[in-house]
Amino acid sequence: MEVEEVVCLPRxxxxxxxxxxxxxxxxxxxxxxxxxKAEKEVMEKEEEEEEEHPSxxxxxxxxxxxxxxxxxxxxxxxxxxxxxxxxxPTSGPVPYEMIRSRxxxxxxxxxxxxxxxxLVCDLHNTxxxxxxxxxxxxxxxxxxxxxxxxxxxxxxxxxxxxIHFELSKKESYSLDSVGKxxxxxxxxxxxxxxxxxxxYTAMKAGVQHxxxxxxxxxxxxxxxxxxxxxxxxIQHIDYPRDIGTRNITAAVHPHLQDRDFCLLxxxxxxxxxxxxxxxxxxxxxxxxxxxxxxxxxxxxxIALSLARKRRVMIPAIRVQTEQERQAHVRELASEExxxx
Amino acid sequence: MEVEEVVCLPRxxxxxxxxxxxxxxxxxxxxxxxxxKAEKEVMEKEEEEEEEHPSxxxxxxxxxxxxxxxxxxxxxxxxxxxxxxxxxPTSGPVPYEMIRSRxxxxxxxxxxxxxxxxLVCDLHNTxxxxxxxxxxxxxxxxxxxxxxxxxxxxxxxxxxxxIHFELSKKESYSLDSVGKxxxxxxxxxxxxxxxxxxxYTAMKAGVQHxxxxxxxxxxxxxxxxxxxxxxxxIQHIDYPRDIGTRNITAAVHPHLQDRDFCLLxxxxxxxxxxxxxxxxxxxxxxxxxxxxxxxxxxxxxIALSLARKRRVMIPAIRVQTEQERQAHVRELASEExxxx
Numbered sequence: 062m063e064v065e066e067v068v069c070l071p072r073x074x075x076x077x078x079x080x081x082x083x084x085x086x087x088x089x090x091x092x093x094x095x096x097x098k099a100e101k102e103v104m105e106k107e108e109e110e111e112e113e114h115p116s117x118x119x120x121x122x123x124x125x126x127x128x129x130x131x132x133x134x135x136x137x138x139x140x141x142x143x144x145x146x147x148x149x150p151t152s153g154p155v156p157y158e159m160i161r162s163r164x165x166x167x168x169x170x171x172x173x174x175x176x177x178x179x180l181v182c183d184l185h186n187t188x189x190x191x192x193x194x195x196x197x198x199x200x201x202x203x204x205x206x207x208x209x210x211x212x213x214x215x216x217x218x219x220x221x222x223x224i225h226f227e228l229s230k231k232e233s234y235s236l237d238s239v240g241k242x243x244x245x246x247x248x249x250x251x252x253x254x255x256x257x258x259x260x261y262t263a264m265k266a267g268v269q270h271x272x273x274x275x276x277x278x279x280x281x282x283x284x285x286x287x288x289x290x291x292x293x294x295i296q297h298i299d300y301p302r303d304i305g306t307r308n309i310t311a312a313v314h315p316h317l318q319d320r321d322f323c324l325l326x327x328x329x330x331x332x333x334x335x336x337x338x339x340x341x342x343x344x345x346x347x348x349x350x351x352x353x354x355x356x357x358x359x360x361x362x363i364a365l366s367l368a369r370k371r372r373v374m375i376p377a378i379r380v381q382t383e384q385e386r387q388a389h390v391r392e393l394a395s396e397e398x399x400x401x
Numbered sequence: 402m403e404v405e406e407v408v409c410l411p412r413x414x415x416x417x418x419x420x421x422x423x424x425x426x427x428x429x430x431x432x433x434x435x436x437x438k439a440e441k442e443v444m445e446k447e448e449e450e451e452e453e454h455p456s457x458x459x460x461x462x463x464x465x466x467x468x469x470x471x472x473x474x475x476x477x478x479x480x481x482x483x484x485x486x487x488x489x490p491t492s493g494p495v496p497y498e499m500i501r502s503r504x505x506x507x508x509x510x511x512x513x514x515x516x517x518x519x520l521v522c523d524l525h526n527t528x529x530x531x532x533x534x535x536x537x538x539x540x541x542x543x544x545x546x547x548x549x550x551x552x553x554x555x556x557x558x559x560x561x562x563x564i565h566f567e568l569s570k571k572e573s574y575s576l577d578s579v580g581k582x583x584x585x586x587x588x589x590x591x592x593x594x595x596x597x598x599x600x601y602t603a604m605k606a607g608v609q610h611x612x613x614x615x616x617x618x619x620x621x622x623x624x625x626x627x628x629x630x631x632x633x634x635i636q637h638i639d640y641p642r643d644i645g646t647r648n649i650t651a652a653v654h655p656h657l658q659d660r661d662f663c664l665l666x667x668x669x670x671x672x673x674x675x676x677x678x679x680x681x682x683x684x685x686x687x688x689x690x691x692x693x694x695x696x697x698x699x700x701x702x703i704a705l706s707l708a709r710k711r712r713v714m715i716p717a718i719r720v721q722t723e724q725e726r727q728a729h730v731r732e733l734a735s736e737e738x739x740x741x
Contacts, residue, residue, distance in 0.1 A: 091649075091675050092675070094648065094675075095676065099676075130699070188592045188594075188595050250592075252528045252590075252593060252595075253592060253594065253696075254593065254696040254697075255528050255592075255694060255696040255699075256652045257652065257653075257694065258654060258658060258673045259655050259658070262655075262673075308434065309431075309596075312596045312598040315598045315602075318598060318599070333598045333602075335431050335432075335434075336439075354596075354597065356594040356595040357594075359470070359594070359595075360470075
C-alpha cells in the first residue's frame with residue numbers, strides 16, 4: 062500500500078472577502094455590507110476571537126461603481142492587478158480604477174510579497190447559467206482546490222465547477238491574484254443590477270463554508286487527497302459582427318443558451334443571426350462552453366469561452382506545525398531577498 | 402338576438418416601431434436595426450407598396466444611450482412625453498433625453514394632434530418573468546386591444562397579458578403616448594445589456610403579427626367583438642430600505658421571484674431580508690404582481706407593481722369607409738379649432 066504524502070502549508074491567518082469589484086454585480090455588494098454589519102455587532106459584543114479563526118477583512122472594492130450601479134467608472138477594475146499595473150509609472154490622467162487597484166494592493170498585498178493576505182475571495186455574478194464557480198489562475202493551488210471540494214460537498218444542490226485561467230502571477234490581472242491564494246466566486250445566472258434572493262443565499266452559504274474550511278484547516282484538520290475536475294480556459298469566441306459598424310449580427314443560438322458546461326461538439330449550433338440563420342461551431346475539438354452570453358463581455362468581444370476538462374489529483378494537506386512554519390518563513394525571506 | 406354594434410375607426414396609415422428607447426434593452430435595438438436593413442433592401446428593389454400597407458417608420462429612439470448600452474444618458478427618455486415636457490418652457494442645461502423627446506414628438510407627433518402617427522409600438526425588455534405584455538394608457542383603445550387578441554391567437558406558446566396604466570393623454574409620459582394609438586411591447590425575462598435569441602425571436606414575431614393585423618384592418622376585415630383580460634396597475638411596492646443610507650435591506654422573496662401574474666394573497670411572502678427574515682404582503686386585497694424585481698426600477702423605488710384583473714368587452718371593429726372618414730376628418734378639425 063502506498064503511503065500518501067501530506068503537503069504541509071502555512072496557516073491562513075488573514076482572509077479578505079471582496080464584493081463590488083464590479084459595481085453592478087449585486088450579490089457581493091449586499092453580502093459584504095451584511096457581513097460588515099454582522100462584524101460590527103460582534104465587535105460591539107467584544108467577543109473573543111478563537112485561535113483557529115482567521116482575521117477576515119470585508120472589502121467593497123469599487124465604491125464609486127457600486128454607487129452608480131455600473132460595472133466600472135473608467136476601466137474594468139478586475140483587469141488592473143498585473144505587476145505592471147500595480148508597480149509601473151503613471152502619466153497623464155489616471156483612471157479611477159487604476160488608483161483604486163493600487164489602494165487595494167496596499168491594503169491586501171503587496172501582490173507576490175510575504176505581507177499579502179493569505180486568501181482573497183472575490184465575489185462576482187454572471188448573467189450566464191454557470192451555477193457556482195471558483196475561478197483561479199492556478200490548477201495546483203491546493204488551498205483553493207480543497208476549498209472547492211469542501212463547497213461541493215457542503216452544497217450538493219448547486220452545480221459547482223472549478224475554472225482555471227492559465228496565467229502566471231506576473232500576468233494575472235484579477236483582484237484575487239493579490240493574495241497568496243485567491244479565487245473569484247462567480248454565481249449566475251443573475252442580471253447585472255439585480256439581486257436575486259436564491260443567488261444571494263448561495264453566495265452567503267459559499268462564503269460561510271469557505272470560512273469554516275479555513276478554521277478547520279487552521280485547527281489542524283487533515284484533508285485527504287482526492288481528484289477534482291478542472292476546466293481550463295482554452296479560447297474565447299466573439300459574436301459575428303458587421304465589418305463596418307462592429308455591431309453584432311447574431312445572438313447565441315437558443316440551443317446553446319444556458320447550456321454552460323454542456324459539451325459543445327463540432328457542427329453544433331453556436332449563433333442565430335438576427336435574420337434567422339444558424340451558424341455552427343467550426344472547431345475540431347469538443348470543448349466545454351462557459352460564460353455563454355455574459356452581459357459584460359459584449360464589449361470585450363467574448364460571446365462564450367471554451368474549456369478543456371481534466372481530472373487533477375490533489376494531495377492530502379494540513380496546516381504546518383510551528384517548527385515547519387519557522388523553516389518556511391526563513392525560506393520565504395531568502396526568496397524575497399533574491400527578488401523572486 | 403342582439404345585433405352587435407360595429408365600431409368604425411380611421412385607417413392606420415402611419416405606424417412607428419421604436420426600439421432603444423432604453424439603450425440597454427437590446428431586443429428592440431437589434432430588431433429595429435434588422436428591420437431598417439430589410440427596408441433598405443426592399444427600397445433598393447423598388448417594390449411597390451400595396452394599398453393596405455401602412456407606411457412604417459423604424460426609429461432608434463435614444464441613439465446615445467444605445468451607443469453607451471445604458472438605459473439613458475441624463476434622464477429616463479420614456480418619462481419625457483407628458484404635454485408639459487413636450488410643450489413647456491426650458492431653462493438652464495436641458496437633459497439630452499428632453500431634447501430627444503421633442504425631436505421624437507416632432508417626428509411622430511405632435512402628441513394629441515391630427516398630424517401624429519396612427520400607431521406607435523415601442524419595444525422594451527424587462528428582467529422580470531413577464532412573457533410578452535402590451536402596456537397601454539387606455540383600457541378602451543379598441544385598436545390596441547384587438548392587436549393584443551390577434552397576437553395572443555397567433556403566438557399561443559408565449560404567455561401574454563395586457564397591462565393598463567390609468568393615465569390621461571395629458572399625464573401620459575411614455576413615447577407610445579405620442580401616437581393616436583400606442584403601446585409598449587415589453588418582453589422578459591432578459592438581463593439588460595444582453596440579447597437572448599428566444600426573446601428577440603418572440604419580439605420579431607410580435608411586431609410582424611402587429612403589422613399583419615394593421616394590413617388586415619386597413620383592407621376592411623371585420624374583427625369580432627370579444628372579451629379580454631386587462632391588468633390595471635393599482636400600486637407600486639418598494640424594497641425595504643435602511644432609513645439612513647436608503648440602501649435596500651431585502652430582496653424579493655424566492656417564493657415570489659419569477660411569479661409575475663400569479664395572484665399574491667395577504668400574508669404571502671414578499672421579501673427576504675439579507676439576514677434571512679421573511680417579510681409578508683400586508684395588503685388586504687389579493688392582487689396580481691408584475692415587474693417583479695425589474696432591474697431598472699431599483700432607482701425608482703419599485704420592487705414590484707400590483708394589478709387588479711378585470712374582463713373588458715371589446716366591440717367588433719372595422720376600418721371606416723371613405724364617407725365615414727370624411728365625416729370624421731371634419732369632426733377632428735372642429736375639435737382642434739375648439740382646442741380640445
